[in-house]
Every structure is written in C-alpha cells, then in structure tokens.
Amino acid sequence: PKSLYEGIKMHRAPEEEWIVIPDHHEPLVSKEDYDEVQRRFKEFAKLYHAREDANKEIRDSIENLFQGKIWCGECGGRMRLRKNTLRKNHGTEVFYCGRHNDNRRICTKHAIKYTDIKQRVFEQIQIQIEYAADMEKLLSQLKGSDKQRNLLDQYQGELNSASMKLKKIESKLEKLYENYVDGIVSNEEYIYLKKEYDDQYRTASALMEEIRQKKARITGAFAGDNKWLKAIEGIRSETELSQQIVDKMIDRVVVHEKDGVITVELIMNYSDAKEEYSGILREILSEVENG
Numbered sequence: 001p002k003s004l005y006e007g008i009k010m011h012r013a014p015e016e017e018w019i020v021i022p023d024h025h026e027p028l029v030s031k032e033d034y035d036e037v038q039r040r041f042k043e044f045a046k047l048y049h050a051r052e053d054a055n056k057e058i059r060d061s062i063e064n065l066f067q068g069k070i071w072c073g074e075c076g077g078r079m080r081l082r083k084n085t086l087r088k089n090h091g092t093e094v095f096y097c098g099r100h101n102d103n104r105r106i107c108t109k110h111a112i113k114y115t116d117i118k119q120r121v122f123e124q125i126q127i128q129i130e131y132a133a134d135m136e137k138l139l140s141q142l143k144g145s146d147k148q149r150n151l152l153d154q155y156q157g158e159l160n161s162a163s164m165k166l167k168k169i170e171s172k173l174e175k176l177y178e179n180y181v182d183g184i185v186s187n188e189e190y191i192y193l194k195k196e197y198d199d200q201y202r203t204a205s206a207l208m209e210e211i212r213q214k215k216a217r218i219t220g221a222f223a224g225d226n227k228w229l230k231a232i233e234g235i236r237s238e239t240e241l242s243q244q245i246v247d248k249m250i251d252r253v254v255v256h257e258k259d260g261v262i263t264v265e266l267i268m269n270y271s272d273a274k275e276e277y278s279g280i281l282r283e284i285l286s287e288v289e290n291g
Helices: 031-054 056-061 098-102 114-142 146-181 187-222 227-235 243-249 271-290
Strands: 070-072 079-082 094-097 111-113 250-258 261-268
Touching: 070 079, 070 098, 079 098, 094 098, 094 114, 111 114, 114 187, 114 227, 114 243, 114 250, 114 261, 114 271, 146 187, 146 271, 187 271, 227 243, 227 271, 243 250, 261 271
Parallel strands: 070 250
Antiparallel strands: 079 094, 094 111, 250 261
C-alpha cells in the first residue's frame, strides 16, 4: 500500500498484492501448524460470511435512524448498533462503544437500547415543539398591538436621534477643518479636536448600528424569520420519530456512563438560532414591561 502522505489510508491489501519472502526469518511455529491455523481461519471466515449472507435480509430490515450520530461521551468514539438477527429478538438492538469493543483497555463496557435512544430523542423534540408554540403564542398576543407599534416606534426614534447626533459631529468636523485651513486653530488644536470628534463619531456610529440590528431582530421575530422556528414548523404535526426529523433536527447524540448510570445528551441543529430567538423574545418582553 502507498504511504499516508500520498492520500491512501491504512488498509488490508489483497493477498495477491502481498510481498512475501519465504524463509527470511527463523519460523516461530512449524509450517504444518501455520498452515493448519490458516486453514481454520479460512473456515471461520467462510462460516461467518455465510451466516452474514443468510441474515442479510433480517439485518437490512432493522431500523436505524441514527446512522453516524451516536457517540460515546466517555472516550469520544462512535457507538455502533448491534443488530439481533433472530426475528423474535427484534426491538432489542443496542448501541455499544465501538472503541471499547475493539480494545478492552479503552473506555468501559456500556450500552443503551436503540428503543431508549429513540424514545428520549423524540421526547426532547416534543419539548422543543412545545417551547416554540409557547413563544409564538406570546408573540402573537403582541403582534399588531399598540405595544408592538410603540416598541418599534421607540427604536425608530432612537435611530433618528442617533442619526441627528452623527450629522452634528460631521458638521463639527467640517467646521474644524475650515478653521484649521483659515488658521483659526493651530495644528496641535486641530489634531487634538479631530481625534476627539472622530472618537465621538465612532461611538455614535456603533450605537446606531446596534439599535438598527436590534430593531431588525425584533421585526424578524414578529415575522417568524428564524431558521430554528421554520425547522420546528416543518415537523410540528409528526406523531413519531422519523428519518426526516433526525436528519433535520439532530446533530449528534452523546451517551454518558457514570457509576453504571446511562444519560443521554442531545445536541440539536439550529441551537444558535433557537438561543437567538429566545433572547429576542426576552428582550421584547423586557422592553414591553418597562415601556
């Protein structure tokens, strides 16, 4: 096999590609023992593949909505789904730590049922759906009301005030330059005052941009312009967990084990958008209550 630097990952090469130098080292076992072990390996492999082929239809029929999304919280490795190939055992599939299975010195032996993961994930999805509904209800009560209009008018008034302040500073800068050209102020005075006016202008500009963004966020919240909210809207009517919901809403599921107790941490997509929307709602309610 080629080296890693050539872009080829470590892998087991086909036997016909092996480079074999017979009798290069003194053997550790006799050739007869070696051949017998190799024969048994091939028999075991043949039986394994035959069993896998016989159970393929059953394995393919077993659901796994979380392909590549279940991770071990202890070692950071990916967890694997152990599929039971006996039809009478369907529903007892478990996720187990793949790294511990490959090397017993790494991590611990812990597992969680597929059905438990599925139930816990759907419960968390339902909580988010209810949370979104509560926030929308609060906003709908304010939408179109005098409180909403007063709030937006307040921000528009602050924008107008900030704009007027910027124009005054611009006027001062223009006047200062004229006085400098006319020799009314010295070079030292001009440098000092210009720096002071420039600092005032930067501060006023930043404040104006902050107010503008705040008004835009609140306007967007009333319009339902939020990625998380739109994602929730697309799954609101679902009555059970589906591949569509998992792909859309779930980034990863992290399984933790401590003192024999298994806990599940759900990491959702659109979490930043959700926090932003929650923060805007708190901001709106605070402004309304204090207005």
